[in-house]
Amino acid sequence: MRRLAVAGLTAVVGWGCSSGTPRDTTRLTVGLRFDYPTPNELIGPPTLAYAAINDQMFLSLMEEQGDFREAPPAWAPGLAEDWEFSEDRLQLNVRLRTDARWSDGEPVTAADVRFTWLAQTDGDVAWGSAYVHEATVDVEVLDPHTVRFHFDAALPTALADVSTGAILPRHAWEPRPFAEWRGDPDWFFDSLVTSGPFRFESRTPGSDLVLGRNPGHFEADLPRLERVILRSTPDSTALTNRLLAGELDVATGIGAADASRIDGQPGLRLLAYTNRQFTFVVWNTTRPWFADAETRRALALAIDRQAIVDTIWHGYAKVGRSPVISGAWAHDPDLEPWPHDPQAARAALREAGWVDADGDGIVERGGRPFRFELATYTGAGARWDAMQMIQADLRTVGIDAQPRRAEPNALNQRLLEQDFDAAASAFAIDTGLDFRPLFHTESIGGFNYAGYSNPEADRLIESFATRADPLDGREDLHRLQRILRDDQPMLVLWEPVSLAAFNDELESVAPNAVSPLANLKEWAWR
Amino acid sequence: MIRLVLRRVAAAAILFLIVLTLTFAAVAGAPGDPLSPNDPRIPAEHAERLRALYGLDQPLPAQYLRWLGAVLLSWDWGQSYQTGRPVSDLLFESLPPTLLLAGGALFAQYLFGLGLGLIAASRPNSWLDLGVRAASLLVYALPTFWVGLMAVLIVGVGLGLAPTGGMTSAAAYELGPLAAALDVLAHLWLPALVLGLSMAGDIARYTRNSLIEFQTADAGRAARARGLSEARILLVHGLAHAAPRLLQMAAVSAPLLLSGAIVAEAVFVWPGLGSTTLQAIQAGDVPVVLAATAYGAALVIAASLAADLLLVRLDPRIQAE
Numbered sequence: 001m002r003r004l005a006v007a008g009l010t011a012v013v014g015w016g017c018s019s020g021t022p023r024d025t026t027r028l029t030v031g032l033r034f035d036y037p038t039p040n041e042l043i044g045p046p047t048l049a050y051a052a053i054n055d056q057m058f059l060s061l062m063e064e065q066g067d068f069r070e071a072p073p074a075w076a077p078g079l080a081e082d083w084e085f086s087e088d089r090l091q092l093n094v095r096l097r098t099d100a101r102w103s104d105g106e107p108v109t110a111a112d113v114r115f116t117w118l119a120q121t122d123g124d125v126a127w128g129s130a131y132v133h134e135a136t137v138d139v140e141v142l143d144p145h146t147v148r149f150h151f152d153a154a155l156p157t158a159l160a161d162v163s164t165g166a167i168l169p170r171h172a173w174e175p176r177p178f179a180e181w182r183g184d185p186d187w188f189f190d191s192l193v194t195s196g197p198f199r200f201e202s203r204t205p206g207s208d209l210v211l212g213r214n215p216g217h218f219e220a221d222l223p224r225l226e227r228v229i230l231r232s233t234p235d236s237t238a239l240t241n242r243l244l245a246g247e248l249d250v251a252t253g254i255g256a257a258d259a260s261r262i263d264g265q266p267g268l269r270l271l272a273y274t275n276r277q278f279t280f281v282v283w284n285t286t287r288p289w290f291a292d293a294e295t296r297r298a299l300a301l302a303i304d305r306q307a308i309v310d311t312i313w314h315g316y317a318k319v320g321r322s323p324v325i326s327g328a329w330a331h332d333p334d335l336e337p338w339p340h341d342p343q344a345a346r347a348a349l350r351e352a353g354w355v356d357a358d359g360d361g362i363v364e365r366g367g368r369p370f371r372f373e374l375a376t377y378t379g380a381g382a383r384w385d386a387m388q389m390i391q392a393d394l395r396t397v398g399i400d401a402q403p404r405r406a407e408p409n410a411l412n413q414r415l416l417e418q419d420f421d422a423a424a425s426a427f428a429i430d431t432g433l434d435f436r437p438l439f440h441t442e443s444i445g446g447f448n449y450a451g452y453s454n455p456e457a458d459r460l461i462e463s464f465a466t467r468a469d470p471l472d473g474r475e476d477l478h479r480l481q482r483i484l485r486d487d488q489p490m491l492v493l494w495e496p497v498s499l500a501a502f503n504d505e506l507e508s509v510a511p512n513a514v515s516p517l518a519n520l521k522e523w524a525w526r
Numbered sequence: 527m528i529r530l531v532l533r534r535v536a537a538a539a540i541l542f543l544i545v546l547t548l549t550f551a552a553v554a555g556a557p558g559d560p561l562s563p564n565d566p567r568i569p570a571e572h573a574e575r576l577r578a579l580y581g582l583d584q585p586l587p588a589q590y591l592r593w594l595g596a597v598l599l600s601w602d603w604g605q606s607y608q609t610g611r612p613v614s615d616l617l618f619e620s621l622p623p624t625l626l627l628a629g630g631a632l633f634a635q636y637l638f639g640l641g642l643g644l645i646a647a648s649r650p651n652s653w654l655d656l657g658v659r660a661a662s663l664l665v666y667a668l669p670t671f672w673v674g675l676m677a678v679l680i681v682g683v684g685l686g687l688a689p690t691g692g693m694t695s696a697a698a699y700e701l702g703p704l705a706a707a708l709d710v711l712a713h714l715w716l717p718a719l720v721l722g723l724s725m726a727g728d729i730a731r732y733t734r735n736s737l738i739e740f741q742t743a744d745a746g747r748a749a750r751a752r753g754l755s756e757a758r759i760l761l762v763h764g765l766a767h768a769a770p771r772l773l774q775m776a777a778v779s780a781p782l783l784l785s786g787a788i789v790a791e792a793v794f795v796w797p798g799l800g801s802t803t804l805q806a807i808q809a810g811d812v813p814v815v816l817a818a819t820a821y822g823a824a825l826v827i828a829a830s831l832a833a834d835l836l837l838v839r840l841d842p843r844i845q846a847e
Contacts, residue, residue: 029696035805037609045608046568126575128568182579185610202699205611205619206797207692210699229696234805238678238795241690245683248696379808409810410557446570 025525026226028506030517031239033253035232036209038185039192039200040173041166042119042127048428049253052515053230056211057194058166059108061094062159064431066512071329072470073431075159079108079167079195089154089468092162096145099218102169102193110141115170124179132161156470157432169193197223197521207232223521224508243268243501250506252516254499256316256382262501269504272497273511274327278320279383279426281374281390282449282490287421288365289372290450296488298348300338302397307340308386309494316499320492322481323438325429327495327513330470330477335485345397356398363398371400372421377408383424386493415449423449424493433470433477435461439484452489530838538831545823546597550590553816560607560810580605593816603820604813608806613817616802621821623693624798627721627790628783630714632776634722635783639729640772644760646730647737658734662727670724670786674793677720688716691795717794721786725779732775736768777833781826788822 032053038044041054062075062083083094100108117139120127135158138150149162172193176184192200197219198211209230213223231248233239236255240262243251254262254270263270283290283299290296305319321337324330354363354370362369374390376383387403394401401422406414414420427438427447437443440461441453460480464473484490500516502509508522561576577583581592596602603613646658665673682690689695693713694706701709737760740746745767749759788800795801799818806814 027697035609037606037611043610123575124579126572126579128572130572131569182610183605184612186615204694204698204797205616206802207694208696208699229699231692231696233691233795234801235792235795237675238691238793241678241683242692242795245686245690247689247692407556407810409560413557 023505023525027229028225028227028523028525029229029231029247029249031231031233031242031248031251033232033234033236033239035206035234036203036230037205038188039194040168040181040185040188042125042168043182043185046128048515052252052517053209054166055196055515056198056228056517056520057196057200058168059100059195060163060166061096061113062163064160064163064514066514066518068329068431068513069327072156072433073160075163078163079113083159085158089158090151092149092151092158093142094147094149094162096147097218098145100195101216101218102172102195103199103214103216104172104193105216106169106171106193107144108167108195109144109170110147111144112167112170113147114139114141115174116165116168119168119173119178119181120165122178125181127165129164132157132164136161154468156465156468157434160432167195169195198228201227219521224524225520228520249503250500250509252498252500252511254501256313256496256499259316259499260314267504269502269509271500271502271509271511272316273500273516274513275496275498276325276327276429276431276513277426278323278325278429278495279386279424279493280320280323280490281422281424281493282415283422283488284418284420284449284451285489286418286451287372288368289370290422292352293487294348294352295354296491297338297486298345298352298354298397299394299399300488300491301341301348302345302399303390303393303491303493304340305337305491305493308389311389312382312385313494313496317494317496320495321485323427323429323435323484323490323492324433324477324481325495328429328433330433330474332478332481335478335481338485338491340393342393342396349397349399354398361395361398362400369400370398371402373404374401374422374424375404375406375411375414375420376424377411378405379408380405380424383426387424416446418445418449418451420449425449434465435480436465439480439489450489452487454483454487457483457487527838531835534831534834538827542820542824542827545827546594546820547590549816549819549823550593553812553819554586554589560812576607580607597820603817606806606811606814608809608811608814613813616814617799617817617821620797620799620802620818623796624784624787624791624800626710626714627717627796627798628780628787630718631721631725631783631787631790632780634719635726635729635779636722636772636776637726638723639726640733640765642726642730643733643737646734647741647760647764648756650734650738650741655734658730662730664727665723666725666727668724670721670789671793673724674717674720674790677716678793681716689713691793693797717790717796720793721783721790724786725782728779729772729775732771733765733768736771737764740764740767774833774836777829777836780829780832784822784825784829 032049034049036053039057044050059079061078061080063078065074065076079096079100080094081097083092085092096110102108119125121130121133135151135153135155136149137152140148140150142148151158172191176187194200194214197214197217199214201210201212203209211228213226233242236258239251240254240258242248259270262268283296285291309317309319319337321335322331349363353365356363362371374387376387384405391401391403415423437447439448439452439457441458444451457480460476464476467473500511505526507524507526508519510519512518561573581589601614606613606616642658642662646655649655678690681687689712693710695709698706698709746759749763787798790796791798791800792804799821802814803818806818
């Protein structure tokens with residue numbers, strides 16, 4: 001009996017031990033921070049990370065390229081072989097590849113493209129990104145491999161708009177009425193055919209998703225891996241542990257605090273790559289403390305953002321200069337960030353009428369002490385840490401900022417209703433660089449949390465948004481950035497980078513701002 | 527007896543209803559809109575459309591009655607805002623892993639609790655006894671979260687003796703039934719041990735005291751007079767004497783094990799009720815939070831009811847009352 005118990009224990013522990021068996025070079029295990037609830041992206045979570053997986057199974061018309069440092073994002077052929085605008089840019093003809101097939105052997109056709117547009121714009125489906133089709137009035141099937149998009153306005157973002165979202169399988173999903181899509185996301189796993197380099201093999205909800213090579217994919221030599229296992233691990237520390245224990249070959253979405261545990265580990269490569277986010281403190285300009293730009297500039301001078309980046313991000317971020325992030329083609333390279341200069345901040349505050357008349361260490365104006373609530377979300381660890389540093393910096397110039405945490409939904413509501421003093425939040429930049437939602441006067445009560453209004457800024461935002469060629473609007477955005485720098489409705493704190501770790505023996509790995517798995521089909525073991 | 531049981535069951539049902547109502551009031555009445563988009567490009571009408579789809583455009587009392595009716599009549603907990611999946615499916619998938627972990631922890635709790643209690647009782651007031659009592663107190667005092675993290679780092683990452691998290695290996699999809707079971711056990715033993723050990727101290731202390739009491743009681747002396755060995759006195763007669771209370775302690779500790787399992791699940795990436803709840807809270811997924819809280823409450827109420835009924839069964843004086 002005792003022997004049996006010992007043998008059983010040995011078997012169980014032995015099974016869990018990191019074994020020395022040779023690597024299966026046809027297979028890859030990838031750790032992600034989230035689960036994959038449904039293959040139907042119209043009802044799935046609207047995140048880049050989710051799209052990174054979906055892109056492995058479904059084709060879009062065009063593929064957005066990762067870099068937009070020099071110019072607006074380029075579009076490479078995906079399901080679309082080529083495309084052409086009419087002269088007035090109100091029509092777009094798209095010719096599809098003739099060799100693209102669903103994993104059940106059916107061809108991918110123009111009817112699938114039209115079906116996708118119908119689904120994307122259906123009220124019952126309620127796709128979060130349906131706004132991309134605001135200018136699309138029809139999608140016409142010209143022949144089995146040609147579609148024509150009809151627009152009622154010539155927008156510079158037309159290619160991005162028609163390429164947002166994967167093309168869906170009409171023959172497999174049309175039997176399910178749109179009104180029932182949101183009620184049964186699991187149904188799409190049962191009726192799943194894919195057109196991308198990978199096909200669905202199996203899943204364990206909340207844990208694993210297994211993708212296999214799609215033998216019918218038109219790029220005959222791709223993907224190079226036979227199987228990719230995507231493992232959900234929501235917590236960064238747990239993800240790092242799994243990677244270090246050899247349970248994962250790749251880990252994406254690693255937090256900066258865990259990066260040092262991976263950096264320098266033999267056999268692992270830590271890659272930092274740009275993303276499109278920026279974190280900021282927004283000042284509510286309807287509150288008396290933040291009503292004038294001079295005071296807001298003084299706040300920018302008082303806060304040591306470099307120290308925040310060095311302390312909290314361990315170098316895996318850079319000081320923000322502008323909402324047009326430094327990796328964007330329209331970023332103004334001559335734009336200098338406000339330096340950390342407490343002396344200048346004190347002088348600016350005096351100029352703006354803030355003096356410590358009662359000697360309590362807090363400046364006042366019109367009898368009102370400069371004391372306000374600085375809010376952020378519960379669970380936003382880096383922002384909360386930064387707020388402690390901001391509080392200390394502001395205290396040295398006589399300002400009493402009081403950090404508070406709020407439940408995310410509650411704080412979002414308060415931000416929209418401008419029921420806050422100042423708050424730290426983050427946005428991902430729209431690659432179309434449409435800043436109407438953030439800074440235009442008409443967006444007050446929406447995402448223009450600051451309540452910021454400047455007619456010249458409004459004019460520049462509108463001017464850029466209506467240009468047929470965004471490159472012609474570079475100067476509009478440069479001027480906008482200079483205005484925002486001076487007006488300071490928000491102080492951009494930092495631009496984070498994304499971190500992912502890879503087994504050193506993987507080749508052709510090239511994550512980018514669009515996706516950490518951008519070219520997964522080309523990855524292979526050496 | 528039947529009337530007593532019915533009375534306790536009715537009280538448990540009323541308590542469950544109160545928990546449901548309070549949870550709904552707390553979660554649904556919280557400020558903020560979970561369906562409000564955090565992407566500036568998404569128009570506000572989108573959130574309104576979703577609110578209508580999920581019935582959130584109705585007044586709160588109407589939402590409550592609709593929700594309660596669906597739960598009580600058809601066990602329909604609504605749809606997850608985050609994944610769109612039926613909440614009952616999500617929880618149906620999460621519950622077995624939590625019960626497995628709690629069951630494994632209960633096993634570890636009694637294995638170590640009884641073992642240490644027996645060791646201590648065999649040498650009362652010796653250094654061994656003192657050591658066991660001190661160790662019991664220590665494991666009771668250490669936070670499960672911290673012990674779990676250390677176990678992952680040392681046993682999992684450092685020594686490679688156990689997986690650092692999850693319930694299955696990456697290659698589990700290609701395993702046969704026996705190998706798959708072994709795979710789950712290999713993932714289970716460390717979190718179950720961590721969770722079980724944190725609660726084994728109570729069992730060890732009670733077992734020790736009960737066995738020492740038995741040894742000096744008439745029954746213990748009679749057993750010794752009959753010439754039985756000390757080992758047999760402790761293992762057979764002593765444990766039989768302690769058994770009713772130990773059984774009741776199992777029922778009482780079940781709620782604690784379940785709440786502890788939630789912490790352990792977070793550390794060990796165990797795909798159970800705790801992980802699901804935690805993610806739902808972080809995502810503001812109200813229907814899942816509501817249902818997970820109700821499931822947790824139901825489990826605790828059921829365990830407490832079982833403990834009550836067990837006590838009634840074991841102690842005739844309560845029946846008489």
